[in-house]
Amino acid sequence: MEDIEMTPRAFLIAATATALSLPAPAPLRADTGDVVKLGIAAGAFFCMANPGRCGLGGNRQTQPSGTPQRTAAPAPAPRAVADPTVRTDQQALNYFGYEAGGADGVMGRNTRQAISRYQTYMGYPATGQLDLYQRQTLVGAYNWAQAGRGAAYPGIYGQELLRAYQTETRGGDYCRETGRCPVQGASAGQTTQPRLPEMPTPSASxxxxxxxxxxxxxxxxxxxxxxxxxxxxxxxxxxxxxxxxxxxxxxxxxxxxxxxxxxxxxxxxxxxxxxxxxxxxxxxxxxxxxxxxxxxxxxxxxxxxxxxxxxxxxxxxxxxxxxxxxxxxxxxxxxxxxxxxxxxxxxxxxxxxxxxxxxxxxxxxxxxxxxxxxxxxxxxxxxxxxxxxxxxxxxxxxxxxxxxxxxxxxxxxxxxxxxxxxxxxxxxxx
Incomplete structure (x- = not known):
């Protein structure tokens, strides 16, 4: 088999690793096949390695008959489960200067406030919750910038890159439309516009x-x-x-x-x-x-x-x-x-x-x-x-x-x- 045909196998090994990273089985779908089995196995292995955290055997000692039972200490409050979507949102918000705190995947006050600031800047209702389009714009701009696409807009940084990205998604030229993007070394008051890649076949956003x-x-x-x-x-x-x-x-x-x-x-x-x-x-x-x-x-x-x-x-x-x-x-x-x-x-x-x-x-x-x-x-x-x-x-x-x-x-x-x-x-x- 040609080397290129190995790509999906390598790809899916990483994707299937999803289940093995979970501390306990998550809600399962009927169509996950071996991923379901791996998730169940991962939970079992976790409990065998950490019996005290799963209520199994471990350091528990049997009390003699008639010995008063000690009252168990209150269980600690459950930790919030990290959400990968929220974690990505936080990374993107932080990148564009909306301080959401650590990217821990947990929606808290800092993250909601960061979302509200992002929404206000972009002209959306400041609800503190991202709808589908707002998330696609935020994360899409983050991926775009991480891929180095922001280099086409010299002198444009932080929040303004969101504007440049949004303009590019509709086929526009942010530099030309705003007169910004000064090139280093240009004379005072002069700006030049970089040539953006041509799109041979237009596609609706x-x-x-x-x-x-x-x-x-x-x-x-x-x-x-x-x-x-x-x-x-x-x-x-x-x-x-x-x-x-x-x-x-x-x-x-x-x-x-x-x-x-x-x-x-x-x-x-x-x-x-x-x-x-x-x-x-x-x-x-x-x-x-x-x-x-x-x-x-x-x-x-x-x-x-x-x-x-x-x-x-x-x-x-x-x-x-x-x-x-x-x-x-x-x-x-x-x-x-x-x-x-x-x-x-x-x-x-x-x-x-x-x-x-x-x-x-x-x-x-x-x-x-x-x-x-x-x-x-x-x-x-x-x-x-x-x-x-x-x-x-x-x-x-x-x-x-x-x-x-x-x-x-x-x-x-x-x-x-x-x-x-x-x-x-x-x-x-x-």
Whole structure:
């Protein structure tokens, strides 16, 4: 097997290490396979090594019969459990100068105050709690800066980098639009603008689209049932809401798999590019071949990889959420296609959303319908839902009604006037 085919194995070894890092078994999902077994084993090993902390044997002594029992000392208050999402938020807040304290993964007063300061600077309501778009912007800007992308904006530091990042995500040029970014050595009063990388294939920003969707929802109320779809506008709103709900769920599943693995974003980025490379041909044909044809092509491509199917599934699941977290539509789209190729047909819904909104590919609502049909048909036949299993029936009913009422139009740039994409999406594949 070629060296490149070893990449997903190495990748998933780190991801599977999630369970082994837990001090006790966490709530388990039915689809985690060996990860569940490893989590249970890790808990057992922990208790054997630390009997006093698990209430097992150890230093306990048997009291003679009739001896008064000593009253046990009050148990210490349980320690707050670290949340990897909160830890990432704290790292990003600290990086941009909003002092959240130590990145311990525990939401406290300092973190809430830091979030409020970030929200105030960005013009959001200062609630002290991040919504999906606010987190995507904050963490996306942090990952972008950590990757050295801020170097394109000389003289711009700290909080202002958030502005530069936000401008770049909509396809703008912060230096040119603000007249800032002085180059060292320039004459007083002079500024020059660095040439930003060109983006050959524009892609709508998923984060911006979901922010716009949230504003519409706040103004008119969410579409929760088919009866709430009273015309094309509500139909488009319903489809936007379902995409943003699906991307949020995928992000949570990804973070759940990665919890405690110690995998850096740099490693994630490198391995998720592997997913994009594997599915590049299928992405390139989304506008010219039917959903049925490309589903079969995805099946063949996944079989050709030659790796264990569980490893491929977990790698694609991790990268799907990573793509949504970093607003990298190409990574998310490739991951959804790979999951479809593993036989998990309900993930075709996400491919439909990407085609409808122009996320990582050209907008093509007509082609999107075929992918929705594949997902709905699989669910009708009893396939495991890819998104929010407990709400799957209600979600599908809303989407079917929305698609019948004009919901295929809209999304992407139509929803977000500023969503023209990010130059660092690496959308051209050879």
């Amino acid at each position: 998923m984060a911006n689209a979901c922010a716009s969707s949230q504003m519409v929802t706040n103004a008119s109320g969410p579409v929760l049932t088919p009866a709430g779809i009273t015309g094309p506008d509500r139909a488009r709103q319903a489809m936007d809401e379902q995409f943003c709900s699906a991307s949020s769920y995928a992000l949570s599943r990804s973070e759940n798999l990665l919890d405690g693995s110690g995998m850096t974003d740099q490693t994630l980025s490198e391995n998720c590019r592997w997913v994009v490379d594997r599915m590049a041909d299928q992405i390139g044909q989304l506008g010219s071949r039917s959903a049925v044809e490309l589903t079969e092509a995805a099946d063949r491509r996944v079989r050709d990889i030659g790796a264990d199917m569980r490893q491929i599934t977990d790698a694609a699941t991790v990268c799907l959420g990573y793509g949504y977290r970093t607003d990298d539509a190409r990574v998310a789209l490739a991951s959804a296609l790979m999951l479809v190729g593993t036989g998990a047909r309900p993930y075709a819904e996400l491919v439909g959303h990407h085609l409808r909104g122009g996320y990582g590919t050209a907008r093509n609502p007509d082609q999107a319908q075929g992918w929705y049909d594949i997902a709905f048909d699989a669910l009708d036949r009893g396939a495991d839902p890819a998104v929010r299993p407990s709400q799957s029936g209600e979600r599908v009913a809303v989407m079917r009604a929305a698609l019948r009422t004009g919901g295929l139009s809209g999304g992407g740039n139509a929803t977000s006037a500023t969503g023209t994409g990010m130059p660092n999406f690496n959308l051209q594949q050879n």
